[in-house]
Amino acid sequence: MAKILLAEDDINLGILLADYLKAKDFTVVHRTDGQETLDTFRTETFDLCLLDIMLPRIDGISLARKIRKIEKDIPVIFLTAKSLEKDKIEGFSAGADDYITKPFSMEELLYRIEAILRRARSYSEEEADVYTIGKFSFYPLTQILNSDEGSQKLTTKESELLKLLCRNKNEVLERNYALRTIWVDDNYFNARSMDVYITKLRKYLKSDPSVTILNVHGKGYKLLCE
Amino acid sequence: MAKILLAEDDINLGILLADYLKAKDFTVVHRTDGQETLDTFRTETFDLCLLDIMLPRIDGISLARKIRKIEKDIPVIFLTAKSLEKDKIEGFSAGADDYITKPFSMEELLYRIEAILRRARSYSEEEADVYTIGKFSFYPLTQILNSDEGSQKLTTKESELLKLLCRNKNEVLERNYALRTIWVDDNYFNARSMDVYITKLRKYLKSDPSVTILNVHGKGYKLLCE
DNA sequence: AAATGGAGTTAAATTTCGTTAAAAAGCTCT
DNA sequence: AGAGCTTTTTAACGAAATTTAACTCCATTT
Numbered sequence: 001m002a003k004i005l006l007a008e009d010d011i012n013l014g015i016l017l018a019d020y021l022k023a024k025d026f027t028v029v030h031r032t033d034g035q036e037t038l039d040t041f042r043t044e045t046f047d048l049c050l051l052d053i054m055l056p057r058i059d060g061i062s063l064a065r066k067i068r069k070i071e072k073d074i075p076v077i078f079l080t081a082k083s084l085e086k087d088k089i090e091g092f093s094a095g096a097d098d099y100i101t102k103p104f105s106m107e108e109l110l111y112r113i114e115a116i117l118r119r120a121r122s123y124s125e126e127e128a129d130v131y132t133i134g135k136f137s138f139y140p141l142t143q144i145l146n147s148d149e150g151s152q153k154l155t156t157k158e159s160e161l162l163k164l165l166c167r168n169k170n171e172v173l174e175r176n177y178a179l180r181t182i183w184v185d186d187n188y189f190n191a192r193s194m195d196v197y198i199t200k201l202r203k204y205l206k207s208d209p210s211v212t213i214l215n216v217h218g219k220g221y222k223l224l225c226e
Numbered sequence: 227m228a229k230i231l232l233a234e235d236d237i238n239l240g241i242l243l244a245d246y247l248k249a250k251d252f253t254v255v256h257r258t259d260g261q262e263t264l265d266t267f268r269t270e271t272f273d274l275c276l277l278d279i280m281l282p283r284i285d286g287i288s289l290a291r292k293i294r295k296i297e298k299d300i301p302v303i304f305l306t307a308k309s310l311e312k313d314k315i316e317g318f319s320a321g322a323d324d325y326i327t328k329p330f331s332m333e334e335l336l337y338r339i340e341a342i343l344r345r346a347r348s349y350s351e352e353e354a355d356v357y358t359i360g361k362f363s364f365y366p367l368t369q370i371l372n373s374d375e376g377s378q379k380l381t382t383k384e385s386e387l388l389k390l391l392c393r394n395k396n397e398v399l400e401r402n403y404a405l406r407t408i409w410v411d412d413n414y415f416n417a418r419s420m421d422v423y424i425t426k427l428r429k430y431l432k433s434d435p436s437v438t439i440l441n442v443h444g445k446g447y448k449l450l451c452e
Numbered sequence: 453a454a455a456t457g458g459a460g461t462t463a464a465a466t467t468t469c470g471t472t473a474a475a476a477a478g479c480t481c482t
Numbered sequence: 483a484g485a486g487c488t489t490t491t492t493a494a495c496g497a498a499a500t501t502t503a504a505c506t507c508c509a510t511t512t
Contacts, residue, residue: 065411068410
């Protein structure tokens with residue numbers, strides 16, 4: 001089931017929450033300070049973040065901003081003892097999906113989590129086994145790219161990258177996301193490697209001028225077609 | 227802007243809310259009982275419903291269920307004096323997007339409404355795929371600006387900024403909004419950067435004198451055309 | 453009209469990306 | 483195991499996009 005990143009510095013509450021959510025079949029990673037939480041987010045992928053507002057080192061709001069810069073659409077729920085209005089507003093303007101003020105019941109939290117995940121999920125689709133890219137047909141399973149000019153066998157990396165591009169056809173495929181998905185680690189060298197593969201894919205696709213892999217500076221790539 | 231269906235039987239609070247939201251540029255239809263609200267919903271289309279839980283004739287929760295049967299994905303926010311947990315859960319299980327307990331501040335409500343609309347919009351609203359700016363045609367997806375004189379490829383930032391200007395054609399695009407949307411963070415340097423891009427866009431557009439990017443001092447920019 | 457802060461413009465600096473080629477790592481097959 | 487192949491990574495360099503800096507100009511306020 002879904003994987004949740006929990007940032008809560010109150011150890012007791014944190015463990016309580018983590019245990020409860022685990023019992024409800026979520027995978028939970030519990031961190032107790034902002035910096036650690038961010039580090040964890042960089043190295044693993046999550047479906048949802050549950051962030052306390054008051055955290056050591058990096059507060060929840062700043063943390064959410066940083067997390068959003070890495071993965072724009074990840075759902076975030078803030079946990080906060082302060083029911084002060086200012087905080088609420090700051091939370092929402094940071095793009096949070098929800099917040100919940102302490103004290104709250106476990107059940108209420110669960111309902112909110114499920115509501116948000118349902119919403120997020122209903123927009124992500126399942127895998128296609130053939131993608132149409134202009135005059136090309138791409139079969140991710142067999143890693144073959146066909147067109148009227150012939151058939152091109154793709155390497156694993158080429159195929160995976162093209163698959164991600166296809167899933168996000170006409171919208172931005174984020175570099176970090178692609179790197180974390182295909183290369184697992186998104187360091188400098190892997191990023192360079194990905195550039196090389198973009199060049200290769202562009203070469204394969206260049207015979208149809210209606211197909212373009214557009215760079216979105218600092219963000220990622222967009223596969224344009226149709 | 228967005229059209230809101232407000233169901234609130236407390237006349238004073240209802241009028242207060244309606245006026246406030248109208249002042250914020252929403253269109254508001256105010257109803258004071260559940261049945262009327264439902265009837266109204268059947269005959270007009272809305273972007274969002276704001277429902278009091280306790281309403282004469284049909285209560286808010288049942289109302290939401292009926293409304294959802296008509297339009298499955300319409301965002302609903304419940305207004306409720308009861309902060310009892312049972313209600314909250316019932317609300318969410320009815321598929322509501324949010325609820326807010328009285329007393330709440332107008333500002334808080336506004337932020338919630340905007341958060342939900344932003345979310346709903348990001349999935350449903352179809353971005354125009356061509357904008358006409360005087361003698362130019364602008365294709366935001368491919369980042370291309372065409373005119374009789376030729377075709378200009380725009381960079382990502384140029385394109386995003388022009389897109390925002392087009393969406394707000396002939397009205398003010400606020401600096402802060404643009405900065406938060408495109409640059410995420412609205413600090414001094416990003417503001418400077420945006421100025422640079424305004425200059426670039428002006429250069430691209432200067433061959434048509436009927437097109438102007440007007441500065442509105444201290445507020446933002448207005449794209450004038452037609 | 454002087455002061456203040458926002459805006460306009462240009463150029464330099466920095467960062468990110470594109471491309472090619474070479475090096476390294478993985479396979480396969482005898 | 484190692485020759486010969488493919489795939490992936492690293493390196494290097496040039497190009498493009500974006501940010502920062504510097505300076506000028508303009509609008510608003512006092």
